[in-house]
Amino acid sequence: MTAAHQLLDEITGFADLARRQYDADRILSFEGAGHIVHDLPKRADGRSVSLASRPWRLDPIPFVLESAEFEMLRAGAVARMSMIEQILADLYGPRRLVTDRIIDSGLLWSSRRYRVAAIGNQPTKRWLTNYALDLIRDTDGVWHVVGDLTDAPTGVGYALLDRVVGARVHRDLVSRVRHSEGLQPLEPFVDRLRDGLADLADVESPRIVVMSGGVDHPSFVEQSYLATRLGLNLAEGADLVVRRRRLWLRSLAGFEPIDVLFRRLEDDRLDPMEVNTEGGAGIPGLLLASSSGGVHLANAHGCGVIEDPDLADHWDGAGEWLERRPGDSATRTLLRRLATARQAGHEWSLHPTFDGNAVQRGAVIVRMHLVASDQGIDVLTGANARVLAPGDDPAAPTIARSKDVWVLGPSDRVRVGRRRPLPQVDLIASVPTRAAEALFWAGRALERTELLARTLRVVLDSTGGTTDTDPATAERWVIPAIGMLANVGGLDVNRRAAELALRTNTSVTATGALASAAMALAQQLGSLLAEVSSVREFFSVTAGRVFARLADSRSAINRLVTETVGTPIVGATPPDELAPTSAAHLESGLLDSGLLDSVLIDIASVAGLWNESVVRGPAWRIGEIGRRLERTFGVIDAWRGAVGWSDMTEFDDDAQRLVEIVLATNESLVAYRRRYRSDVEFAAAAQLVIADDTNPRSAASAVATVAHEAGRLGWDEGAKLAGELFDVLQRSRLHDQASAGRALGQVYDGCDRLSRDLIGTYLASPVDPRAMGGH
């Protein structure tokens, strides 16, 4: 019995596979990969986001390969990559395969993936930098190729991610196997990949960016994860621009030259100037720059032709013909493609797989990854594996279940890399403007979410759920509290209806304003997640876990509101009044289950990580300015809402209770009590919440931070304006409601101008490119 068999027997014998499956699901969702969030709202730039880009689960049973078998696959895969490199060089170069009619040229030219612009544009170094191939083993133990991936092969990021999960799910086993049988590591491949990318440019310390399809691309999670592991900037089409036949990154520091573009997008999405591109996607002029040597692409433009299903069956023959040497009759291709037509009828070898309840057996597709550098070709000592359903087409599995792939054997084969020096400034100063913009909106969403969650919590708390007060009292402070909530959440609450509801019911929840606020909270959480998911590379792994928890809370709030209101909440008009049972259900769901508390704690964690774990570069400062501007807006919204719906001519117990609520919403009630040790007074409370810059929750403190960070950013106009707003707050006479109102209005407008100016100055990235008609 081989080591692989023994290992599999051991794992399939685990009594707690279901728990390990649960762990795997949970860890994947922490990593932000396996997310089950489907309906995030549109981002500020109008694009929608789905974190559901990797909907499959990780099988707790790995696919295990013995050293000898892997070595055979390695040799075959390396030979195949070389063969495909030769085919590409011929198809876009001398085209002997066409002149000698080895392949059907009509078929070749009919392929949309045969790129006209690539003909005659031999890349400086190589066509393929990264390559992947899909393999399957039949019942005789023979491995067949069922797919070559040459355009923008995906999977390395997922393999790394799956290993992180697999190693945690089987912690004891993995550390034992590492020592005894030898579990080969994946990390060296990441270094080789970075080398391979760096080698494309003949400069001392090349600048490399990963070109992603953006948050709405199905592979975004992988693209982002891989960029983080490679330590490279993630950029999108709009971040990159071609000038003077060179590629530049639009960063906060200006245009920065880019030497190598690791594209995660297919050939037809690279340059809208080329014939047969998809819509207006890509970077105009990119191919002109690359054909002039102004930037090197990995992979080179045109490599996708190998993936065309109409041509795929012809490459083995073409490759053999190209590689044939006089007197050399041996086939160098150790791994051969199984013709598409023959794939269906084949019997595949079956492997144990856990379906959530029991161990089953299923066929498995294995995707190997290779990288070419000046040192030769390296192979990932691991792979992606996907489980097939019975009768599946190997090219299109119908069930979404992946496996970590363990390659056994000593890892002394791993070459020690050179690790070419890469520019060290990259990730701090040279931030794509799009990323800075996402951080700005994330900062704003973070603050607004917090304020809304806390206001909701405080209103529920202070009214104690039930109001046994008489209507007149309710009008004095409960109604203003609802007004504050409405203003903070931007809710459409009918004051008259709320008053009526309060007269006939005993619960503040019955007004419907709380259901409406819960909906708004779920939406704010969605905005926050949508922004941070597009800049995940800025946040630590821990932050990823918190985001996953917030995503769960968001789903829970959505569910709760749907149950309470009885309709799907998206686009629904909130009711003016809730039935008592519904109101009770909403209240207990938000409060008793700890849902709101959990949101508040997680938001506090994000804020803490934001301060403690994100490098303080220009992007952080822009995000921080976003946070503090939103905090100022929030303080003013809450204040105006409470004051606007109340009649505080006489400062009695009811008015005092209202001011306490305002203080609590601002999380300043404790600070107030510590400072004044007295009954709450209007002027003192206003001073603390608005003008006291020693209270970090005050508007003055937030505006002071804006001035400080604007200065550090070098944004002098912003610093000056924020400084003026600070003075306005300091000088305002807060005991006088009218005077306070004027000051707050001035500060509100000023912050609004700061926000717009910041966007105009730093973030004005071009909006949607549109095609020009032509004739």
Next chain:
Amino acid sequence: MDVLPDHFVPPPSEHGRRYTVSHRTAYSYGSEMLDGYSVAHLLARQTPFQYVASSVLTTDPDVDERDERVDVFGNHVVQLGVHRPHDHLLVDVSTDVIVEPATVPETGASWELVAAQTAAIRGDMALEISPYLASSRFVPIRKIANEASQRDALVAAFGEQFTTGRPIEDVIGGVCNFIFEHYRFDPASTTVSTPLGDVLAQRAGVCQDFAHLAVGAFRARGIASRYVSGYIETDPPPGEPKTIGADASHAWCAVWIPEYGWVDLDPTNGIVGPDRHVTIGWGRDYADVAPIRGVVIGPGSMQTLSVEVDVVRR
């Protein structure tokens, strides 16, 4: 790859007709665009029958970047970039050419023989011919993904022209006349992206559609055919002066006959052999030689486009 590079073109003879073509493309964006890129197939290329004295492209506003290259089909391509706020773009092309009268070959070779010889071509000529045998976006003669092939429909529609043993030059004339007589010229019937199947069904279209149709008729039979973009000299209505700017871009096609070369046919006008035609360039179909297209980046607004063409004989 053009088999006849520019420097092989003989100097013009005394039989040549001299034309000056002015082509103005005017984009108005409605508001200021921050950045704009366009790619133009507007500069004329030399052909065995066309001597290009000059072909000049100018713009307003001046461009920030301009790159010229020759594409895989041998056409002159200009890439333009305006990287500062601009609310319009004018592209003016002025071309002076001398066009020689064309001869139509009399090979007597059957179309089946031409198809067989085409299929057997090897070497550099295979590189030259193969793009024009393939299925392409506007001439789908092979099923690709979920796009239907028009091969059978094309074979059926032109069945009368491809009779057994018919000489290729007769087939060329036949296809040209068949479209001219049985298809209605109707600018309202199609757009630049109308599929060939619709053109076949409604028996109506414009010059691009008819060029695609003829190209498809030949490719469906294994005969190489390419799409040609250019201009044609038009006559004013009898007794009226010629209206400035009333001409238009034109499109026709060409068929390859082994040992002879390319024969042009203009199914829109029922003419075989270049006559009053000025060639810009050619490709598999419209997409390869679209006169101008591009991308602008800026706020959303109403975009307008106008084109004026004058073809004047000197």
